[in-house]
Amino acid sequence: MTADQRAPLRYIAATGVVAVVSTLWFAGWQITGIGPAAVSFVSLPMGAAITAAAAFDLLRRAPLSKPARRFWRAMLLAFAGVAIGYAILAAAGFRDTSILPVMPTAAAVFAGIGFLAAMWAMGRVPLGIGSAGERWRQLLDRAIAFLGGSTVLFHFGLAPMISGNQIWSTQALVLLGLSFTLAVGGITKVSYIRGGPIDRTALRLIGLMGSVGAAVALLMVLGGDQGTIPAQAVAMPIAPVLGTLAVYRQWRFTGAAARRANTWLPYLAVVAVDVPLIAVIPGALTWTDKLVIVASVLVTGLVTVRQFVVFRENARLLREKRASEERLQHEATHDGLTGLANRALFRRRLGEQLERGGATVLLVDLDDFKTVNDSLGHDVGDDLLMAVASVLRESTGADGLPVRLGGDEFAVLISEPTVLGETLAQRILDAFAGPLSTHRLLVHASIGIATAPAGTTLDRLLRDADVAMYAAKQRGKANWVRYHDGMEQPVADHAQLGGELLRALDAGEFTVHYQPIVALHTGRIVGVEALARWMHPTRGTVSPAEFIPAAESTGLIVPLGRFVLREACRQAAAWLAEFGPDALQKFGPNVSARQLHDPDFVTDVQAALAESGLPADRLVLELTESAVLRGQQVSRALYQLHELGVRMALDDFGTGESSLSLLRSFPAAIIKLDKSFVDGIELDEPGSPEADARQAVARAVMQLALALGLDTVAEGIENRAQVDRLLELGYSLGQGYHLARPMPAEAMTRLLADQRDFASA
Structure with missing residues (x-):
């Protein structure tokens, strides 16, 4: 963790201290009753101010993308608005001797701006949806989830406050309503974000800040005027702690892979709507009304379960299909015996690398592998090929892509520009020094190395590596050779000599000494x-040291x-x-x-x-x-x-x-x-x-x-x-x-x- 990444820890500590001190004050006040109750209103604006400072520091020092910067600017406005609004309320509390002072209009305006800014920021977070059809489906799912969650919070939170004997100010009710909306909307939104420039955990923490309002409403409904003090001193200071934690998560965010949306949320919302419905059954209803309500709840519950089962089955089928597609894709790009990349994937990666910049290729050909197959059988040969693949995989590591081109011919595409082909080639040859496979066979390889700049054709680079590999074989095998200009002529002469041999056999140019x-x-x-002995019609006597190796190789x-x-x-x-x-x-x-x-x-x-x-x-x-x-x-x-x-x-x-x-x-x-x-x-x-x-x-x-x-x-x-x-x-x-x-x-x-x-x- 860098010094910059550690910076938001001090903001978390500061909001934590404010929350702890406020809770301790409430405990002391509850016991002694000494001091004005307005002290309970101080902790929230202090914590919100610290959170605003953390967001400002994040915008000033952390590397953020344009959408992330836009989001955190809005959150800075939200934290600042809440800090100013509740600071005005705290000041009014010291002037008003009642436990629950009337919220000044200015306080409500600033706090409202803060809540609206947070809601606007959450609403602007991109979902990462591509198609219009998927966008409409998610909009429908989010609406179901939002209405379900809002119904529960309204029934148990706002409704008792509105219909109760205690008279609550319009400002307090509006702010609590905005808090509930932020909580439900935030959770709903975060559940459908697949990835993007804003940390998902940070978004969840901001959504939970709105959920603090539910705790406040519960305390105020249950405790009346006396519930105001614990709501202000204990519950509300938790919100700034969550805010600074969100800043900390975003500061450490380095990017995240896309993930599947939580499509189970609408089913949970349908179940949640039934909770208030069940809660009204004990009221003044006839037994027939209650029976209808119970039946309705059961039907929606069963439908929800049925839909959830279908969803799970569809998700399983989709996973199996995705796994099958990935398996087929792997089989299309990898060798079935060794598990290495195959020729098709090698050519594709090599072509991409040549477009971006230079590329280095090693062609690795096993020496005398045909002898193993002929003398020991193909099963032993396959076992040896798998052992060779393992050696190439371990020797290459993260420096390149090992490939089986076919038969006993392998290749390595170097992906790290700082890795020298000669270094990797020698590493591979050293790995072949001991016996391989379960049959403890000794095997050697000839390696050709070729490097080409950007713009070189793929076939030209492979031809150069092939020429170098044959040159390594001519030098005695178990060797590596780097291609250089002009190297192809001796190899071409060797290949031409093979053609000449066939003609010479048919023409009767060979004699026996x-x-x-x-x-x-x-x-x-x-x-x-x-x-x-070979008497060539134009070259004269050809040395056995020249034509015997050509005859062997052909x-x-x-x-x-x-x-x-x-x-x-x-x-x-x-x-x-x-x-x-x-x-x-x-x-x-x-x-x-x-x-x-x-x-x-x-x-x-x-x-x-x-x-x-x-x-x-x-x-x-x-x-x-x-x-x-x-x-x-x-x-x-x-x-x-x-x-x-x-x-x-x-x-x-x-x-x-x-x-x-x-x-x-x-x-x-x-x-x-x-x-x-x-x-x-x-x-x-x-x-x-x-x-x-x-x-x-x-x-x-x-x-x-x-x-x-x-x-x-x-x-x-x-x-x-x-x-x-x-x-x-x-x-x-x-x-x-x-x-x-x-x-x-x-x-x-x-x-x-x-x-x-x-x-x-």
């Missing part, structure tokens, strides 16, 4: 690894791998026919993870063996650890191939996290030591942790292979010293540029022919 696997002791070729690795498999089997069968069954023992095409997930892969292998006539035990499928660690479908395919007699080589062994555990579950026949453990193995660096580690891994892999009865092949041999060190460690087979580079089938044929001629010489 073969890299020998050599016995390190003798130099004899014992097998080959089959490798795809899915063309499956037909490309099928071509390499069939061509390798055909060529291997031809070499065995030409050079004899002992010429080569191993023919090893590489197999990707995408091929293993192809449901026709086992059938493709069977077809390649059948078409070529190659014995199944000569075919060695080379698989990386990342391709093998893919779930039940991959494992089932590998065991089916193993049962056919096809052998499997575990390529790049030692670089994964589960190399040793793989050997217990994977039907491997050959382990290929990764090149990273061969590089520098020949160097003698006493005390070097790196050199010791390389040799320790190479030695451990060899001992493990011997224990399990597996063959070993050392990859990436580049010099004679590495051959000698590997021989010392027990390796008998190797592969690398020092031994032989990959070569076309014709060159490999000549090499095998030379080897045959040398052996026969």
